[in-house]
Amino acid sequence: MVKLDAKIPDGPMAEKWTRHKFNVKLVNPANKRKYKIIVVGTGLAGASAAATMSELGYEVHAFTYADSPRRAHSIAAQGGINAAKNYPNDGDSVHRLFYDTVKGGDFRAREANVHRLAEVSNLIIDHCVAQGIPFAREYGGYLDNRSFGGAQVSRTFYARGQTGQQLLLGAYGALSKEIKSGGVTMYTRSEVVDVVVIDGQARGIIARNLVTGKLTRHTADAVVLATGGYGNVFYLSTNAMNCNASAAWRAYKKGAAFANPCYTQIHPTCIPMTGDYQSKLTLMSESLRNDGRIWVPKDKNEKRAGNLIPEDERDYYLERKYPSFGNLVPRDLASRNAKLVCDAGYGVGPTGHAVYLDFTDSIKRLGKDYIQAKYGNLFEMYNRITDDDPYEMPMMIFPAVHYTMGGLWVDYNLMTSLPGLYAIGEVNFSDHGANRLGASALMQGLADGYFILPNTINDYLASAELAPVEAGHPAMIEAETAAQDKLDRLLAIKGSRTVDDFHRELGNLLWHKCGMGRTEAGLKEALEKIPQLREEFWKNVNVPGSADDLNQALEKANRVADFMEFAELMVRDALHRSESCGGHFREESQTDDGEALRDDENFCYVGAWEFKGVDQEPELHKEALAFEEVKLTQRSYK
Amino acid sequence: MSDKINITVKVWRQNQGEEGRFEVYPANDIDTHASFLEMLDIVNEQLTLEGKEPIAFEDDCREGICGCCGSLVNGKTHGSHEQTTLCQLHMRKFEDGETVVIEPFRAKSFRVIKDLIIDRSGLDEIIAEGGYVSVKTGKAPEAAGTPVKKEFAEAAMDAAECIGCGACVAACPNGSAMLFTAAKVSQYALLPQGEFERTQRVKKMVNKMDELGFGNCSNEYECAVACPKGIDVKTIARLNREFIKASFTKG
Numbered sequence: 001m002v003k004l005d006a007k008i009p010d011g012p013m014a015e016k017w018t019r020h021k022f023n024v025k026l027v028n029p030a031n032k033r034k035y036k037i038i039v040v041g042t043g044l045a046g047a048s049a050a051a052t053m054s055e056l057g058y059e060v061h062a063f064t065y066a067d068s069p070r071r072a073h074s075i076a077a078q079g080g081i082n083a084a085k086n087y088p089n090d091g092d093s094v095h096r097l098f099y100d101t102v103k104g105g106d107f108r109a110r111e112a113n114v115h116r117l118a119e120v121s122n123l124i125i126d127h128c129v130a131q132g133i134p135f136a137r138e139y140g141g142y143l144d145n146r147s148f149g150g151a152q153v154s155r156t157f158y159a160r161g162q163t164g165q166q167l168l169l170g171a172y173g174a175l176s177k178e179i180k181s182g183g184v185t186m187y188t189r190s191e192v193v194d195v196v197v198i199d200g201q202a203r204g205i206i207a208r209n210l211v212t213g214k215l216t217r218h219t220a221d222a223v224v225l226a227t228g229g230y231g232n233v234f235y236l237s238t239n240a241m242n243c244n245a246s247a248a249w250r251a252y253k254k255g256a257a258f259a260n261p262c263y264t265q266i267h268p269t270c271i272p273m274t275g276d277y278q279s280k281l282t283l284m285s286e287s288l289r290n291d292g293r294i295w296v297p298k299d300k301n302e303k304r305a306g307n308l309i310p311e312d313e314r315d316y317y318l319e320r321k322y323p324s325f326g327n328l329v330p331r332d333l334a335s336r337n338a339k340l341v342c343d344a345g346y347g348v349g350p351t352g353h354a355v356y357l358d359f360t361d362s363i364k365r366l367g368k369d370y371i372q373a374k375y376g377n378l379f380e381m382y383n384r385i386t387d388d389d390p391y392e393m394p395m396m397i398f399p400a401v402h403y404t405m406g407g408l409w410v411d412y413n414l415m416t417s418l419p420g421l422y423a424i425g426e427v428n429f430s431d432h433g434a435n436r437l438g439a440s441a442l443m444q445g446l447a448d449g450y451f452i453l454p455n456t457i458n459d460y461l462a463s464a465e466l467a468p469v470e471a472g473h474p475a476m477i478e479a480e481t482a483a484q485d486k487l488d489r490l491l492a493i494k495g496s497r498t499v500d501d502f503h504r505e506l507g508n509l510l511w512h513k514c515g516m517g518r519t520e521a522g523l524k525e526a527l528e529k530i531p532q533l534r535e536e537f538w539k540n541v542n543v544p545g546s547a548d549d550l551n552q553a554l555e556k557a558n559r560v561a562d563f564m565e566f567a568e569l570m571v572r573d574a575l576h577r578s579e580s581c582g583g584h585f586r587e588e589s590q591t592d593d594g595e596a597l598r599d600d601e602n603f604c605y606v607g608a609w610e611f612k613g614v615d616q617e618p619e620l621h622k623e624a625l626a627f628e629e630v631k632l633t634q635r636s637y638k
Numbered sequence: 639m640s641d642k643i644n645i646t647v648k649v650w651r652q653n654q655g656e657e658g659r660f661e662v663y664p665a666n667d668i669d670t671h672a673s674f675l676e677m678l679d680i681v682n683e684q685l686t687l688e689g690k691e692p693i694a695f696e697d698d699c700r701e702g703i704c705g706c707c708g709s710l711v712n713g714k715t716h717g718s719h720e721q722t723t724l725c726q727l728h729m730r731k732f733e734d735g736e737t738v739v740i741e742p743f744r745a746k747s748f749r750v751i752k753d754l755i756i757d758r759s760g761l762d763e764i765i766a767e768g769g770y771v772s773v774k775t776g777k778a779p780e781a782a783g784t785p786v787k788k789e790f791a792e793a794a795m796d797a798a799e800c801i802g803c804g805a806c807v808a809a810c811p812n813g814s815a816m817l818f819t820a821a822k823v824s825q826y827a828l829l830p831q832g833e834f835e836r837t838q839r840v841k842k843m844v845n846k847m848d849e850l851g852f853g854n855c856s857n858e859y860e861c862a863v864a865c866p867k868g869i870d871v872k873t874i875a876r877l878n879r880e881f882i883k884a885s886f887t888k889g
Contacts, residue, residue, distance in 0.1 A: 052775040067696065068762050070802055071704045087782065123778075130778035132771045132831040134795035141785030159795060165703055166798060173770025180766040188759065211654070211751060240698040277672045279679055280700045381702070384726050387671075450775045498686050500679070544691050549654060550752045552694055553686065 002257045002610040004623045007411045008112045013629050014094075017116040020412065021455055025462035032057030035461050038205055038220040039063070040192045040247055043072030044164075044171055044442060045425025046226030048449030051174035054183030056454055061218060062175070062184055063207055065191040065242060065555075070172045073228060073240040074445060077164025078285035078378070079148065080156035081128075081442040083121040088145050092153040094118045101440060102630045104150040104330050105405070105433020106582035106598065108260070110606070111629055112412060113430045120451040121443050125157055127450060131170040135159050147290055148438035150330035150637075156439040161285055161377045167442055171449070190216075191555065193483045195223060195251045195421065198475045201464065202254075202421035206479050208487075210555065213548040215480050217471040222420045222457060225251060226449070229404035229426040231264065233563045233570065234515075235507025237401035238270060238283040244559040245566050248408055248427050252569075256416035257608035257621060259429035260406035261566070262574035265436055265583045266516050267402030268334035271385055272354040276504075281400035282385060284357075284378055286438040289327045289334070291362035291371065292395070294318050296346040296355050306348065306356050306394040317341055325637040332435045332583045332596070333637060335399035339516045340594065342398075349396045358394035399516060403441060405432040405583065406573070409608040409623070413456035414448060417608070420460060424448035429606065434582025487547045490557045495540030499557045502537045506530070506560075506567055514571050519587045523575040530571065531615070534564040569609055569618060576620065579603045591634070600632055641670045643734040647681060649693055650741040652750050660739075670730040674717065675700060675707060677729055678740075694753040700725040702866065705801035708808075709754045710741040715805035715864040723803065723866040743808035747815070747851045758804045760850040761818060767846045768839035769822040771831050790828045797824035799867045809864030812853030817861035819843050820877035821869045827880055837887045840880040 009020040027035065035058050039050040042064040050062040066072065086092040098118040102109055129135065129143070136144040136158050145154040159166040178184040189210040196204040196217075204219040230245035231237040252258045269284045295314045302309060317337060319326045327334075338355050341347065348354050363371050368391060372379070379390045386396070408416045408423040410430055415422050425445040432440065469476075513526035537560070545551040579599035580589040589597045606623040644666045652658030665681050672680070675697050682692035698706040702723040709724055711717035717727045732738065740754065748756040786794075798821070806817035823840050826832025832839070855874060862871035 048775075055774045066698065066704075066706065067758060068802065070762070071698055071706050073699060073704070076699045076701055076703050085781070123776075126778040126781045127773070127775060129781040129784060130771065130773045130831060132794075132826055132829045134791050134798050134825065134829065136795075137786055137788045137791040139788050141787050141791075142782060159798075162703065162799065165801075166795075169798065170770075173765065174775075176762065176766040177770050177772055188762075240704060241700060242698050274671050275669050277669050277676050277680060279673075279676050282701050381726070384722065385728070387728075387730060454775070496687075498683050500683060542686055544686050544689070550694055550755065553692055 002255070002417045002608070002621055004257065004409065004417065004608055004621050005411060006110065006623055007413060008110070009412065013111065013115050016112050017119055024456060024459035027458045027462050029057055033059055035059065035221045036061065037222050037224060037457070038218060039224045039226060040205065041072065041226035041228060042069035042175065043074035043226060043228060043425060044168055044445030045449040047072070047168070047171035047175040048446050049224060049226060049424055049453050050184050051171065051178045052450050052454045053457070054178035060178070060184045061187065061220065063187045063190045063192055065189065065210060067188055069175055069186065069188070070169060072168060073243055074168045074442070075165045076240065077442055078161045078283065079287040080146065080158035080163045080439040081124065081167065082148070082155050082439040083125045083157060083443065084118055084155060085122055085125060087143060088154045090153045092155050096153065097121060097155065099630055100151050101431070101437060102433070103635060104435055104437040106435050106596065106635055107433065107600070107604070107627065107630070107632050108263070108581050108625065109431055109433030110625060111627060116452065117431050117444060117447050120447045123451055124443060124446045128167060128170055131173065133159060133166045133170045146287060147328060149286055149289060149328045149334065150437040158287070161287070161375065164442060167446065171446070192247045193250070193558065194479045195247070195254050196476050196479045197254050197418065198469055198473060199467070201419045201466070203469045204476055206483050208483070211550050213546070213551065215483055217476040217480055219469045219471055219476065221461060221466050222422065224422040224424060224453065225408065225427050226424045227427045229407065230566060231401045231404050233507070233567050234401040234510050235503045236273065236278060236281050236511070238267060238281050241280065244562070246559050246562045248423070249562040249566050251408060251416065251418065251421055253611050254418060255611070256418040256421055257409040257610055258569060259409035259606050259608040260573065261570040261609070262514070262577055262584050263405035263434045263582060264401060265331060265403040265405060266335040266399040268331055268338055268399050269357060269397045270400035271382065272349055272351065272396055272398040282381070283400065283402060284382060284395070284397060286331065288357060288375060288378060291366070291374070292327065292357040292359050293361060294327050294355055294357055296341045296348060300345045306358070307360070307392060315346070322637045329637045330435055330437060336516055336585060338399055354396040354398045356394040357397045359390065360394070363391065403436055405429065405434060405436055409606065413459055414453050415460060419464065422453060422457065424453050434584055486561070487554060487558065490541065490543045490554060490561065491547060493539065493541050493543065495542050497540050498542055499553060499560050502533065502541060503560045503563065506533060506563060510567055510570070514574050517585050517587050518574050520575065520578070523571050526571045527568065527575065530564070530568045537561065537564055565614060572618070573607055573609065577603055577607065598634070604632070642667050643670060643729065643732065644668070645732055645735070646737040648737055648739045651693070651753055654752050658750065668729050670728070672729045673700065673725055674711070674727040674729065675725050694755050696755050697725060702726040703801060705803040708743055708803045708805055710743060710808065712739050715743065715809050716866050721866055721868045743804055745807045745813035746853070747813060748804060748807065760852065761802050761804060761815065763850060764815060764819055764843050764846050765822065767842035768835060769843065771826065772835060784830055786829060794825045794828040797821045797828070797869065797873050800869050801867055803866060805864040805866060806861035807852065809860040810853065811858055811860065812856060814855045815847050815852040816855040816874050816877065817865060817869055817871070819847055820873035823877045823880055824873040827876060836880070837884040840877065840884045844881055
């Protein structure tokens with residue numbers, strides 16, 4: 001039975017975290033080595049948490065399905081990382097970053113968590129600079145900043161268009177240091193296939209060695225999931241090919257509540273889709289919106305190439321509708337407006353599902369060299385993929401699934417509703433509400449891993465009764481057997497459709513029914529179709545090869561099987577939340593001028609679902625959201 | 639506008655613990671806008687439906703940054719288009735009717751696991767010797783207290799762009815990991831934060847490289863040509879300077 005206790009500390013907002021650190025129970029330095037912690041995933045959150053907890057003295061075992069911890073998809077984040085340093089002297093503060101994040105999330109995040117995030121943001125920059133991360137600098141040698149959507153200050157630190165790569169390599173360096181010192185035992189090419197619960201506590205995992213296919217049992221005193229988001233449920237997204245929701249989903253099935261699964265972020269600036277063969281979508285950093293102007297032709301029948309359309313025949317629709325933020329409105333608004341103009345028939349390109357992102361004015365004003373220095377690698381990437389030269393021809397962009405704000409429900413300590421199981425980074429739900437602002441994912445991942453979890457996990461370890469558990473415990477063996485059975489069942493079907501074929505169909509359904517615009521009728525239709533598709537999957541999927549070998553088709557099938565279940569929860573959540581907020585746009589709930597209309601009276605809560613069986617309805621639990629500091633208002637960026 | 643082409647792929651197939659061989663498959667009706675890996679996806683769908691095992695290959699981000707992908711295409715790492723990873727190579731670079739030969743990266747220290755998948759864990763072992771600054775979380779001073787000359791920060795970033803794909807090792811006639819190691823050594827040699835471990839770092843990383851059986855550098859420069867991120871061969875000169883200096887320094 002799930003009970004939601006957010007454990008938000010008492011006291012004024014700005015003092016909660018400091019007080020909490022004093023009030024939590026500590027594990028004395030000599031005792032830390034007696035505790036074993038499993039960390040699943042080695043992206044920003046996982047690698048930083050594993051390294052930091054090892055530095056503190058815990059015995060850490062870290063798992064990644066990749067060949068190296070350095071491959072995690074945090075590496076692909078381009079634009080930057082936010083912090084409240086106020087180096088540009090433009091009025092930033094911890095309070096402003098907190099305020100912007102709560103507002104940007106459309107008032108569906110937990111205030112206390114967001115404030116803590118803003119507080120530790122500055123420590124992250126200090127730490128990453130000390131690690132030797134080559135952030136962009138000004139001629140005087142000091143750190144440079146740029147602006148991102150949803151903020152009117154420049155608080156984003158960056159390393160060219162590869163900020164995620166540099167921060168991840170920093171965390172990977174820290175992790176490597178701890179692997180070398182023996183504090184972290186690293187398991188590469190190891191996928192976690194189940195979480196094991198003993199006496200109501202998370203006490204271990206079942207992992208599959210992806211080279212030999214062998215399942216192994218690992219016990220621990222606490223398990224930390226840092227496994228990222230569920231964006232790949234849509235098949236096409238900007239996520240890496242292997243990103244999946246399986247570890248989180250297995251945790252949900254073992255008793256951890258899943259919060260706000262309908263909050264998905266569709267990123268406005270991606271390279272448009274071109275054909276069925278497409279395996280993923282490529283993001284172009286939001287930082288491009290600093291200097292690029294978004295527009296469509298005023299004439300639906302426009303046939304000329306973008307660079308030949310005269311100025312007065314263009315509709316710069318974001319600048320027109322949102323004069324004070326212009327092209328830098330938050331992501332949800334930028335995406336939805338692109339959809340609106342395309343749905344109305346103004347879209348460009350061969351499919352009509354694209355809008356222009358144009359640098360002509362910036363190149364005129366600042367020079368080609370300046371634009372090249374700032375965005376060279378992004379322009380090059382665009383050129384490589386599309387064969388068009390963005391210095392000559394406006395880029396074509398369209399929104400794509402990018403990030404998921406929903407995730408495992410966690411309390412203030414980042415513990416899920418399953419005692420001993422923690423969720424950090426994108427896999428938890430906590431900080432971004434219904435819409436994440438740009439450059440905040442890196443901030444959250446590193447905040448959780450470097451500074452928050454290592455200061456909260458001790459509270460549980462020091463107070464929980466943790467009886468010794470052996471790998472031979474019946475619950476461990478049962479979980480291993482169940483995992484093996486599932487793999488064997490998948491291999492035995494030998495049907496006539498490939499895993500990708502099923503995944504594509506599921507994704508396509510979700511994109512149209514649970515994507516940028518959602519309706520009651522559409523969601524109900526999806527809710528009917530998903531179980532049918534799942535049933536067909538289990539009867540007709542073709543998974544070649546064996547379970548005792550490196551078998552990528554089997555890995556995929558095992559993940560898609562979970563997506564087939566997860567999708568239903570996502571749609572169910574979207575159906576129940578009949579308000580619009582952030583990335584969740586219910587077409588029935590909009591203002592007169594087409595903006596998302598929240599319903600604070602009925603929906604000012606976190607919706608956390610409890611598993612009741614695969615073909616059973618899950619139970620909804622509500623954590624009411626109280627706004628003490630930021631006044632609940634209709635969000636406006638006009 | 640996109641076109642369709644028909645090609646033939648000749649692919650290295652190797653089961654675990656067995657000897658490898660080439661197999662030939664048709665890849666028909668391939669959209670020229672598709673990426674190389676998307677072409678392999680299409681071949682794999684077809685193999686699966688024919689009841690054969692799909693080709694195992696490593697990939698993840700498919701946007702040229704994770705460093706997972708990489709194979710020899712017609713004998714060249716990542717297909718040898720300037721600064722392009724295999725996932726970013728598009729089929730418009732190939733001719734209709736062409737036969738394309740695909741093999742795993744070949745190097746003494748890269749064992750083939752299956753088909754095109756290789757074991758590159760040696761690169762992680764080199765990093766573990768000192769490819770970082772040993773700062774524990776919480777120790778750092780205020781960031782603005784350590785200014786860095788812009789040109790050094792930029793040069794450090796040039797070196798830090800390495801994605802660890804291993805193409806440099808595969809392209810080197812000696813199977814050396816010099817460019818990979820030099821990139822990391824350079825990043826920290828150029829920054830004040832790297833100063834305190836400077837001597838130990840280069841010694842340990844180079845020694846580990848030797849210990850793992852990566853070859854020596856004989857200035858062929860194939861690595862820099864192969865590098866999908868354009869890591870400059872000058873980083874190797876810097877590593878050599880650092881190593882010689884370190885040999886005369888205690889500690």
